[in-house]
Each structure stands twice: as structure tokens, then as C-alpha cells.
Amino acid sequence: MYYPFFIVxxxxxxxxxLWAFWxxxxxxxxxxxxxxxxxxxxxxxxxxAVTVTRLNRYQSYLLLAFAGSGLLALAAAVxxxxxxxx
Amino acid sequence: MATTTNAxxxxxxxxxxxxxxxxxxFVIGTLVGLTTAIEFIAPDLLGNISWLVxxxxxxxxxxxxxFGFVTAGLLSVSFYMVPSLLRTELYSExxxxxxVLLWNIAVAAAGITLAMGYTQGREYAELIWPLDxxxxxxxxxxxxxxxxxxxxxxxxxxxxxxxxxLAAVILSAITYCIGNVIWVPGSGALAGMPxxxxxxxxxxxxxxxxxxxxxxxxxxxxxxxxxxTPLYSHTLSLVGFWSLLVMYSxxxxxxxxxxxxxxxxxxxxxxxxxxxxxxxxxxxxxxxxTAKGKLGQIQADVGAKFVLAGSVxxxxxxxxxxxxxxxxxxxxxxxxxxxVAHAHMGVLGFAGFIALGGMYYILPKITGKPIxxxxxxxxxxxxxxxxxxxxxxxxxxxxxIQGHGWRSGETVYRLLPQLHHYNIxxxxxxxxxxxxxxxxxxxxxxxIFFNPGGQASGVGKES
Numbered sequence: 042m043y044y045p046f047f048i049v050x051x052x053x054x055x056x057x058x059l060w061a062f063w064x065x066x067x068x069x070x071x072x073x074x075x076x077x078x079x080x081x082x083x084x085x086x087x088x089x090a091v092t093v094t095r096l097n098r099y100q101s102y103l104l105l106a107f108a109g110s111g112l113l114a115l116a117a118a119v120x121x122x123x124x125x126x127x
Numbered sequence: 128m129a130t131t132t133n134a135x136x137x138x139x140x141x142x143x144x145x146x147x148x149x150x151x152x153f154v155i156g157t158l159v160g161l162t163t164a165i166e167f168i169a170p171d172l173l174g175n176i177s178w179l180v181x182x183x184x185x186x187x188x189x190x191x192x193x194f195g196f197v198t199a200g201l202l203s204v205s206f207y208m209v210p211s212l213l214r215t216e217l218y219s220e221x222x223x224x225x226x227v228l229l230w231n232i233a234v235a236a237a238g239i240t241l242a243m244g245y246t247q248g249r250e251y252a253e254l255i256w257p258l259d260x261x262x263x264x265x266x267x268x269x270x271x272x273x274x275x276x277x278x279x280x281x282x283x284x285x286x287x288x289x290x291x292x293l294a295a296v297i298l299s300a301i302t303y304c305i306g307n308v309i310w311v312p313g314s315g316a317l318a319g320m321p322x323x324x325x326x327x328x329x330x331x332x333x334x335x336x337x338x339x340x341x342x343x344x345x346x347x348x349x350x351x352x353x354x355x356t357p358l359y360s361h362t363l364s365l366v367g368f369w370s371l372l373v374m375y376s377x378x379x380x381x382x383x384x385x386x387x388x389x390x391x392x393x394x395x396x397x398x399x400x401x402x403x404x405x406x407x408x409x410x411x412x413x414x415x416x417t418a419k420g421k422l423g424q425i426q427a428d429v430g431a432k433f434v435l436a437g438s439v440x441x442x443x444x445x446x447x448x449x450x451x452x453x454x455x456x457x458x459x460x461x462x463x464x465x466x467v468a469h470a471h472m473g474v475l476g477f478a479g480f481i482a483l484g485g486m487y488y489i490l491p492k493i494t495g496k497p498i499x500x501x502x503x504x505x506x507x508x509x510x511x512x513x514x515x516x517x518x519x520x521x522x523x524x525x526x527x528i529q530g531h532g533w534r535s536g537e538t539v540y541r542l543l544p545q546l547h548h549y550n551i552x553x554x555x556x557x558x559x560x561x562x563x564x565x566x567x568x569x570x571x572x573x574x575i576f577f578n579p580g581g582q583a584s585g586v587g588k589e590s
Contacts, residue, residue, distance in 0.1 A: 046325065050305050057297070058372060070285055071365070078357035080212055080286040081348050093423035100432070101422035107512075108439045111519070115443060118523060119450045126459040126534060 139493035141223025145203030150571040152195025153564040160188040164554040178242040186253040195234040200482030201341035213280035247315040256312040266300035287364040291344035299337040331379035338478040345485040353431030354421035367409030381452040400452035407445040429504040433484025440476035465526025499573035510563035517556030525549035
């Protein structure tokens with residue numbers, strides 16, 4: 042009999058989530074969303090600008106190619122399974 | 128600007144502690160993984176040494192990599208990132224250091240007990256009951272420290288990364304208790320199908336409610352920070368956060384589609400798995416739009432570079448995951464190396480990459496010194512990327528051979544020779560990963576303890 046544990050977990054999870062959401066709403070966590078976007082930047086202070094080399098740009102293209110070929114390979118594998126194993 | 132001091136700042140001790148922890152267990156965990164891969168190639172090579180048999184070292188590998196390397200690495204970044212985003216200091220560095228110490232004791236004890244054969248025999252939930260209690264205590268300590276940090280914050284707004292970290296630690300504490308059936312100390316298990324269901328509820332949530340939110344939190348911090356661009360949309364990021372909580376918690380039963388689990392639960396798990404595309408795409412669209420036009424800048428920072436690559440592998444993982452939660456796909460992929468590829472993509476490719484990137488990114492900030500060798504870090508990046516891609520390709524192909532072979536009634540012993548060269552390829556890729564782990568450990572140790580080379584610019588300051 043596992044249902045009681047799941048039900049306790051679901052109720053507890055639901056209660057905690059509702060409480061967190063209610064707290065966030067009351068504390069204005071959803072209000073100043075424009076300022077929130079900048080929070081990771083504020084601590085940086087006087088850091089000098091990073092030098093971007095040609096190699097860095099090539100590596101970006103390489104990563105894009107990796108992403109594209111990976112997606113194609115995955116799609117091909119799933120289609121192959123659907124065709125041969127369905 | 129250049130000072131020649133080897134002294135470390137008094138703050139960020141917990142972040143440094145978890146960083147060293149992660150680096151050490153990365154080496155040990157991947158070495159054990161390589162041993163496992165070698166046993167697939169040459170099963171008799173190590174003889175019958177009891178603590179080295181596959182059934183024992185496989186859970187040693189998974190537990191050490193998940194808890195010792197990846198979780199510890201992500202916690203290292205979290206213990207720097209959360210106070211920093213809240214413009215305060217960590218509530219208690221002392222408590223943090225106690226957590227680091229206990230964390231290491233727990234991971235070491237897990238490795239030793241599993242190698243000695245003390246196990247509860249449930250995948251990803253193998254640890255014996257006393258260690259389960261220690262893990263829950265540890266999550267409790269982390270929750271307390273981070274929540275008290277939130278309480279004393281000077282920044283009223285909680286950035287999305289803070290939400291993700293808090294959710295990860297509190298949900299993992301609860302999920303660990305339930306998934307490990309902590310109220311049954313003897314076996315740590317229920318009986319029959321209920322146990323399988325509760326186990327996979329936990330097993331999948333280790334990735335979904337521990338590693339995923341921690342890794343996403345780190346990515347949401349590093350990408351805007353490294354590209355010096357505000358996050359594309361904070362509102363969108365919060366939509367992703369709340370939808371992850373709704374979608375992820377009940378999808379574990381998709382591991383049990385061929386079993387007599389209740390049909391409604393299977394349907395819930397499949398729908399949830401497909402629905403996961405929403406929070407995943409929200410995260411990736413937000414991160415990539417933030418990085419748009421700044422890719423060169425991100426590639427110029429070795430930490431951010433790891434994180435961006437991790438986000439790409441997150442896309443692969445989360446397209447593959449919903450696809451193979453469908454029964455029609457699972458007929459081929461289930462119980463095969465396809466799933467092993469998926470697990471490596473999730474834990475090493477996504478969460479591991481982001482953990483490594485996050486640690487490299489914060490290293491100058493928590494030590495006040497530049498990374499000892501950026502070239503070594505770059506070399507490590509390529510080793511892990513090539514190794515990871517090799518795992519993805521080799522294991523996926525091997526899984527397709529296994530799945531099709533078994534589906535057409537082929538016997539296991541006739542299939543094994545066909546898998547042999549894929550296993551050799553897997554071992555070769557493992558060598559690359561172990562090499563990268565050794566480089567990482569060396570770079571971390573040199574940066575923290577033996578790097579009087581100068582003050583990192585604009586970093587290492589008090590929050």
C-alpha cells in the first residue's frame with residue numbers, strides 16, 4: 042500500500058508550493074521584473090571587458106554545428122525506431 | 128592590481144570546500160566508471176575480487192558521480208551565488224564547513240559500504256539506512272543555512288536562481304525520505320510494484336528535482352553575468368520554474384511502462400514527460416536569447432563556455448527524454464544502452480558540464496585569484512566535450528543494436544560480440560573523461576592553494 046505516502050507527499054508538496062507562491066505574491070516578488078533581470082550583473086563592478094578573439098567566434102560556430110548535428114542525429118534515431126520498431 | 132599573496136578570503140569557505148570536494152570525487156567517480164567500462168570489455172580481467180565486481184562498483188560509480196561530483200559542484204556555486212545575488216553573506220560559513228565535512232564522510236562511506244556489498248539493492252537508492260539519515264540531515268543543514276541567508280538578505284527581490292536552489296534542496300530532502308522508504312530501516316523498501324513505483328518516483332527526481340534545478344540556477348546566473356547582458360526575461364524564467372515543479376515530480380513511472388503499474392499512473396508519467404518540453408524550452412529560449420550576439424564573449428570565458436555547452440546537451444537530453452517515454456519508442460530503447468547514454472547526457476553532459484563551468488566561473492571570485500591555467504581548463508573542455516559526444520554516439524548506437532536484437536528474439540550471447548567494439552569505444556571515451564577530471568583537480572588545487580600569481584581583477588571582494 043503506497044498510496045498514503047504519495048497522498049501525503051502530494052498534499053505536503055501542494056501546500057508548500059501554494060504557501061511559497063502566496064508569500065512571493067504578498068512580498069512583491071512578481072512586481073519589479075525589469076530590475077530582476079539585472080541582478081546577476083550588479084555585483085560585477087569594475088571588471089574589465091573580455092577580449093573576444095577570432096578563435097572564440099569559430100568555437101561558437103562549432104558549438105552551433107554540434108547542436109545542429111546532435112539534433113539531427115537524435116531525430117534520425119527516433120524516426121528510425123518509430124519506423125522499425127513500432 | 129597584481130599582488131603576490133597566497134592568502135584566501137575568509138568568506139566563501141563553504142563554496143571552496145564544495146569545489147575541492149567536487150574535484151576530488153570527480154576523479155574517483157570517473158575512475159570507478161572507467162573500471163566498470165573495462166569490465167564490459169574484458170569481464171575476467173579483474174578476476175573475482177569481490178569489491179570490484181560489476182554489481183558493486185556500478186552503484187559506487189553512480190552515487191559518487193551524482194552526489195560527490197555533480198551535486199557538490201553545483202552546491203559550491205550555489206553557496207557563492209545565493210548570498211551574492213541577495214547582497215549579503217552566507218548565514219554561517221562554520222555550518223557550511225561542517226556540511227562540507229559531513230558530505231565528504233557520507234560520500235566516502237557510501238563508496239566503501241557499497242563496495243563491501245552493503246546495499247539496499249534499489250537503483251540510485253542503494254545507500255543503507257544510517258547513510259540515508261546522514262543524507263537527509265545534510266539536506267536539512269543546507270536548507271537551514273540557505274533559508275537563513277535569504278532571511279538576512281539586503282536585496283528584496285529573489286532572482287530566479289535563488290528560487291531554483293531553494294526548491295532543489297527542500298524538495299530533495301523530502302523526495303529522498305520518501306523514495307528511500309526511510310520509515311522501513313531494515314530494507315528501505317516496500318514490496319512488489321509499490322516499491323518499484325516509489326523507487327522510480329525518487330530515481331527520476333534525483334535528476335529532476337536536484338540536479339536540474341541546481342544546474343538551471345547556475346546557468347541563469349553565469350550566462351547573463353559572463354555575457355554582461357541582463358536576462359532576456361525574468362518573468363519567463365519564473366514561468367519555467369513553476370512549470371518545472373508542476374511537471375517533473377510525477378514522471379518517474381515512465382521507467383515502468385512494461386510492468387503492471389496502474390495505467391493512470393503510466394498516463395500521468397507520459398503526459399508529464401512530454402509536458403517537460405515547456406519548462407525546458409522556457410529555460411533554453413531565455414538563456415540563448417540572453418546570449419544572442421554575445422557568443423564570442425561567452426566562448427572567451429572558459430566557465431561560461433562550459434555552461435553554454437551544458438545548455439546545448441540539456442536540449443539533447445530533454446528531446447530524447449520525452450521521446451523515449453513514449454511506449455512505441457521504449458519497445459526498442461528500454462533496458463538498453465540507449466538509456467545509459469541518456470543518463471550520461473543528463474548527469475555529465477548537462478548537470479556536470481554546468482557544474483564544471485560554474486566552478487570555473489566563480490573560482491576567481493571565491494579565491495581572489497585567477498584560474499591557475501586557462502589553457503588546461505580549455506583542454507579539459509574539449510576532452511569532456513569529445514568524451515561526452517562519444518558516449519552519446521557509441522552508447523546510443525549500441526542501445527539500438529541491443530533493442531532491435533532483443534525485439535527480434537536474438538539471444539544475448541549472439542548479440543554480445545556485436546557490442547564489443549562499442550564497449551571498447553566507450554572505454555576510450557572514459558579515458559578522456561578521467562583525464563579531464565585529473566586536469567580539473569590539478570587546476571583547482573593549484574588555483575586555491577599554490578597560485579600566488581596575482582589578484583583576479585574586480586573579484587574576491589566582500590558581498
